[in-house]
Amino acid sequence: MSLPTPALRILQGLGALWTAPNTLIGLVAGLAGMLAGARASWNQRDLAVVFREWPWGPGGAITLGNVILHTGPVLDVPCRTYAHQAGECTEPVIGLHDHERAHVYQYLVLGPLYLPVYLLCGGVSARNPFERAADVYAMTGRGWWP
Template identity: 50%
Template structure:
């Protein structure tokens, strides 16, 4: 059963509003990154700051802002499981980060405490597992087995 487009737009607007406090934090960091040479665009339902200079490589999502050290979200990366245990299964970084955007839109400011409660940046974190699942299949961005 497909939802009516008006309901999808309303849910997107409400989710964007709910994620706004974290989006504001991302905007502040992104604007600082611009001063250091980052580029800004729109991708994967988020404002993307690419070529951000922070330690390591990868991406960080804050609300509807993605901070990425690379040039494009079309780059691939190993899934958290493969990075931890070996293997070659890769995902498009943008699809993985889009799952986190949706998670923020559903959970708002509760996302970060729940994310760290589940282990932070780790292969066993259900938020990362769900983001990899979504990046692989286009489904299953919700980190719990109930509700969606």
């Protein structure tokens, strides 16, 4: 059973308040990136401010609360799952925007606890249940929670 739209919007708003400290970190990083050419836009689908062409990092994207920092020109690009990249299995290509949206949802639940819990679970790796859940969500449209 899905929540009615008004109830879901209220929960998303409460989650956004709960994760505001993470979002603030993302906004500061995004604004710094704008000094080097990054461009910002609101993405309703992903519930996030997306900073495109963010100038730092190895490539790809990182989510901080309701902010997604992406090194490319568009977030809607195909990518490999963490398990596939680690050689653990063969999985289909997923959408980077779907993967990052799952992280936004995870932040809405854990708020300021997200980063410490994420790091305790293994950080950026195929072993991290948050990354695996984001990959599953990107493949199926469900299961964003680890």
